[in-house]
Amino acid sequence: MSRGPKVAITALTACAALTAAACASTTASGGGTAEYPSETVTIVVPYTAGGVSDLTMRALAEFLQKETGQTVLVENREGASGAVAMRYAMNQPADGYTLFNIGQGANVITPIVEDVEYDRHTFTPVANVAAFPSALVVGKDSSARTAEDLFEAARQSPGTVSVATAGATTPGQIAVEQLGTGPKAVPFKPVPFPGNAEALTAVLGGNVDALQINLTNDLLARADKGEIRLLGVGTPDRLPYLPDVPTFAELGFEDAIYSTSPYLVGVRKGTDKAIVDKLAELINKAPQDEQFRETVGDRFVTKGDETVNELVKYLDDTDAAYRPILEGK
Structure with a gap:
């Protein structure tokens, strides 16, 4: 069964148990967010398997699977300096079930030097789990x-x-x-x-x-x-x-x-705020997890306390620092 019908069924089931007014409120706020995640989540990585990005996102997938009880997959879509993955990502539903490894390369550098259909604002950074100086x-x-x-x-x-x-x-x-x-x-x-x-x-x-x-x-x-x-x-x-x-x-x-390279996790812009907040709460627990720290490297995990607005500002500041160099090429 596709994702759309599953969400609809969840909302209808809730409506049967609640008043009409409560149902209207649930649907308006993106019904089903209380149960999120209720099915398989995929993390898209814009690089090949075996690299630091892949290793970090797989460690995160293991943590999220343990934390939520849902299957969490990692999908590598390398090519075109990250643009292949980002083009794929921007065409996925904004429902929180497809997460993306956001970084300086694919999300800041590539939109400056290449004519792509997206920029750093196409996606919302939710959390930062690691940083490699x-x-x-x-x-x-x-x-x-x-x-x-x-x-x-x-x-x-x-x-x-x-x-x-x-x-x-x-x-x-x-x-x-x-x-x-x-x-x-x-x-x-x-x-x-x-x-x-x-x-x-x-x-x-x-x-x-x-x-x-x-x-x-x-x-x-x-x-x-x-x-x-x-x-x-x-x-x-x-x-x-x-x-x-x-x-x-x-x-x-x-x-x-x-x-310094941060390893951000994000979603498509327009994802329900309740889902973004839930994701941030979940992902920001990863840096405190012993297995996650061991896999990624204790020295490189973050505190897990940066807000979405702080991460957006970091990407904006990175763009401002990079653009004069890249546009001068």
């Missing part, structure tokens, strides 16, 4: 002991100090270009690779001078082993587990904080 990294043999060492080398020989990124229109690439603007501009030579793995291999092999990448448990383990050095992080404040590593803001580049 970006970092400026050098290999173990680099002469740069600090970010200022690397910056000075780049200023002395503009365009010769190479920094690997995971792609030409990724948050990491934008961060490198942001470092090249303003009164303290650092004229790096950004070198985009097909992905994080290739970019990391390049810096480990000494084929590039540095790397701009999001932190993961693997990367932190490499730093602990001395294979790489972390020179700066793209967060508003210093990370408690990297207290000696300065932020890009401290180094004079406040906009570069938007290179």
Whole structure:
């Protein structure tokens, strides 16, 4: 049976037990929200299986399934820098049964650089379950002991100090270009690779001078082993587990904080507010769940306390920080 008839049956059953006035009120407010979710929920991920987005959303799916008793599926729809998934998403019912992994790439960057049918306002961010800070990294043999060492080398020989990124229109690439603007501009030579793995291999092999990448448990383990050095992080404040590593803001580049990647979950704009509120309440419990924290990585889960309005503002601020760089290409 399709989703539409199921919802209608739920509303009619409720009407049989309530007064006509109460039924009218329930229908007007999006009948059935009290029982939400009452059937299978799908989380659409705009990237291939096995990546950080996929891992995070699968951990969330497991949590939601445990919390609600309903089946929660993850559906990977990669392609066109996230546009394939977002086009699919915008054509799904605004009923809360299709959730979307919202991020900087598919929802902010792609609508700026590509002619797509959607923008960041097409979807409503409901909650943020994880955030992977970006970092400026050098290999173990680099002469740069600090970010200022690397910056000075780049200023002395503009365009010769190479920094690997995971792609030409990724948050990491934008961060490198942001470092090249303003009164303290650092004229790096950004070198985009097909992905994080290739970019990391390049810096480990000494084929590039540095790397701009999001932190993961693997990367932190490499730093602990001395294979790489972390020179700066793209967060508003210093990370408690990297207290000696300065932020890009401290180094004079406040906009570069938007290179940190949040893992937002959203729904189509127009979804009933009662469902949005229920989803936010459910999803914001995930960061406190022991299994979720273990799967995603304790260092990367959020507090789970951001409101929808705060998340909308974050995407708006990210757009404002990215647009001058992207439109200048």
